[in-house]
Amino acid sequence: xxKVRVLVGTRKGAFILTSDGKRDQWNVTGxxxxxxxxxxxxxxxxxxxxxxxxxxxxxxxxxxxxSDDGGKTWRPVxxxxxYDGVAGTHQWYDGTPHPWEFKRVWHLEPSLTDPDTVYAGVxxxxxxxxIDGGQTWRELAGLRAHGxxxxxxxxxxxxxxxxxxxxxxxxxxMFIAISSAGAFRTDDGGESWRPINRGLKSEHIPDPxxxxxxxxxxxxxxxxxxxxxxxxxxxxxxxxxxAGESWQEVSGNLPTDFGFAIDVHAHQPETIYVxxxxxxxxxxxxxxxLRVFRSQTGGNEWEALTKGLPQHDCYVNVLRDAMAVDSLDxxxxxxxxxxxxxxxSPDAGDSWAPLVRDLPAVLSVEVQTLS
Amino acid sequence: xIRVLLPAHLRTLAQVxxxxxxxxxxxxxxxxxxxxxxxxYPMLRxxxxxxxxxxxxxxxxxxxxxxxxxxxPPDAPLPDAVVTEAEPFLVIAAVAGG
Numbered sequence: 001x002x003k004v005r006v007l008v009g010t011r012k013g014a015f016i017l018t019s020d021g022k023r024d025q026w027n028v029t030g031x032x033x034x035x036x037x038x039x040x041x042x043x044x045x046x047x048x049x050x051x052x053x054x055x056x057x058x059x060x061x062x063x064x065x066x067s068d069d070g071g072k073t074w075r076p077v078x079x080x081x082x083y084d085g086v087a088g089t090h091q092w093y094d095g096t097p098h099p100w101e102f103k104r105v106w107h108l109e110p111s112l113t114d115p116d117t118v119y120a121g122v123x124x125x126x127x128x129x130x131i132d133g134g135q136t137w138r139e140l141a142g143l144r145a146h147g148x149x150x151x152x153x154x155x156x157x158x159x160x161x162x163x164x165x166x167x168x169x170x171x172x173x174m175f176i177a178i179s180s181a182g183a184f185r186t187d188d189g190g191e192s193w194r195p196i197n198r199g200l201k202s203e204h205i206p207d208p209x210x211x212x213x214x215x216x217x218x219x220x221x222x223x224x225x226x227x228x229x230x231x232x233x234x235x236x237x238x239x240x241x242x243a244g245e246s247w248q249e250v251s252g253n254l255p256t257d258f259g260f261a262i263d264v265h266a267h268q269p270e271t272i273y274v275x276x277x278x279x280x281x282x283x284x285x286x287x288x289x290l291r292v293f294r295s296q297t298g299g300n301e302w303e304a305l306t307k308g309l310p311q312h313d314c315y316v317n318v319l320r321d322a323m324a325v326d327s328l329d330x331x332x333x334x335x336x337x338x339x340x341x342x343x344x345s346p347d348a349g350d351s352w353a354p355l356v357r358d359l360p361a362v363l364s365v366e367v368q369t370l371s
Numbered sequence: 372x373i374r375v376l377l378p379a380h381l382r383t384l385a386q387v388x389x390x391x392x393x394x395x396x397x398x399x400x401x402x403x404x405x406x407x408x409x410x411x412y413p414m415l416r417x418x419x420x421x422x423x424x425x426x427x428x429x430x431x432x433x434x435x436x437x438x439x440x441x442x443x444p445p446d447a448p449l450p451d452a453v454v455t456e457a458e459p460f461l462v463i464a465a466v467a468g469g
Binding site: 036057058060061062076082 | 384416419423464467
């Protein structure tokens with residue numbers, strides 16, 4: 001019988017939620033690494049027992065933890081993230097040059113085929129790779145060397161590389177996104193990169209054709225159609241049908257197109273989900289109603305999904321890495337909130353229930369579907 | 372032996388209870404004590420000192436004999452009471468944050 005394992009990173013530790021395929025009863029284990037910020041944890045598609053976790057605090061810096069038994073036990077692996085060569089400078093908030101400084105790992109993306117290969121997106125923005133299960137890390141320096149790095153600026157959360165998408169049909173192709181530099185693509189396994197931001201419009205950038213500077217919050221892809229990308233930008237929900245060469249806005253009838261999280265249904269590549277947030281100065285849902293919006297047309301036409309979600313006095317946020325889907329026949333959708341709730345829907349968003357509701361603020365949610 | 376007291380999170384990470392006791396070769400300084408600590412507990416590398424610069428992380432302090440030694444040179448000798456095991460070398464985490 002199928003099982004689902006939900007990996008939850010929070011401000012004060014990691015939690016693992018498990019259920020059978022019915023997804024109506026959940027077992028909660030944790031906290032793992034109690035008191036530490038767990039920005040992200042994710043399992044290897046090639047070996048679901050292999051998990052990686054990013055553990056950090058302002059006091060003690062960054063650790064990477066690895067589990068080889070599905071999260072029962074963990075051990076720290078290498079935590080040495082050193083920029084390749086001269087780190088250089090990027091722009092600070094006031095536009096002055098600021099040295100590149102490693103702060104933390106925001107996102108870990110295990111290889112689709114090799115459990116020992118894993119990518120790490122870090123703040124200040126750079127991409128690292130380990131090919132030995134986290135024992136050593138090396139920067140894929142071509143990203144920062146592409147030329148625009150000195151013009152990148154941090155967003156409100158820092159200058160973080162938060163999204164890493166691996167193209168299952170093309171081992172050399174990878175997409176990443178940086179707040180607030182924009183989206184980038186490599187077609188040669190990370191050696192060279194180029195920005196893919198044509199069509200993005202950002203009020204804070206005077207030049208409508210600016211190559212970089214866009215505050216991309218998250219990008220999602222369906223594995224069967226890796227050339228189609230969906231983006232939640234700071235403002236605007238966007239879509240690309242040509243692997244990022246161009247973008248079109250698909251915000252349509254959303255009540256607000258600001259938000260962080262976006263994801264795609266496991267079996268329907270044109271069905272996408274966002275959680276609209278009122279504004280960039282009010283990081284909570286409009287009207288105190290926590291609503292997931294679903295489009296079954298790849299954007300533009302959106303429906304509110306509310307059954308089982310609080311529809312008054314709700315002022316939580318849903319962060320960029322805090323939404324994920326399972327791949328059971330009836331696709332499950334999951335998201336976590338800054339109020340510590342993890343909600344799940346076993347029926348593609350039609351109805352929702354809390355899996356757990358009093359965790360620390362949720363930073364990330366990932367899902368493993370286990371046979 | 373040199374006695375070292377770590378903050379709670381680092382004791383958990385190193386899987387130790389209470390104080391750590393370390394054999395330190397040569398002069399007993401902040402640098403040699405932390406080198407010995409990281410050699411015995413490699414998971415602590417990068418958590419007390421920066422990997423590259425070897426500088427103390429900003430939210431940590433070093434104390435011994437009720438004195439703040441955080442701004443002493445890393446190669447300055449530690450007090451005799453630390454060398455003779457009468458007092459521990461303390462790594463203190465700032466009381467800050469939420």
